[in-house]
């Protein structure tokens with residue numbers, strides 16, 4: 308699923324959340340970011356600054372529908388969600404995160420998290436349907452999804468299941484090393500050595516910090532440095 312995953316509605320906001328932020332947010336939509344590299348991780352990243360301000364960006368049921376559309380997982384028109392669907396989706400998100408955090412730490416995946424993800428997978432299965440076609444002959448088709456919202460959430464769960472259930476995929480799950488960032492991401496780099504969700508943001512900030520530390524601790528040289 309992640310191959311070619313390019314969320315159509317993915318406008319990248321500034322990487323860091325503004326310092327002045329009235330919490331809880333009225334809607335999280337302006338603060339979604341799309342650096343996870345696969346839908347399950349972008350979904351986990353809708354809860355931002357997990358170890359700092361802990362900002363929930365799936366605030367309303369409408370946020371959930373809008374996020375699934377922005378991620379390209381929901382195309383059916385006129386889909387409504389309620390408080391129950393939002394709570395269920397958030398429970399799935401936290402299960403995925405618990406599993407991802409365990410995988411990143413090399414710890415066993417909590418069985419409850421696994422069961423919660425597994426509980427959504429059947430929502431994505433195609434349902435065959437045998438009916439009489441327009442020419443009067445039986446026709447094997449696919450039953451239309453009865454609940455496009457649950458099917459879309461199921462796709463998030465399936466992506467998480469793929470990321471967790473394949474050893475090579477699991478080994479590429481990461482949590483950004485940026486001090487202000489808690490983004491989860493999928494390391495697609497060939498040597499699988501990426502540490503930051505984005506080199507442009509967290510990677511550069513870390514480089515600048517290392518430079519500042521070096522500059523403040525180095526003893527000034529008595530002779531001008533000769534560059535060759």
Ligand SMILES: [Zn+2]
Pocket residue numbers: 483484485488489490503504505509
């Ligand atoms: Zn980051």
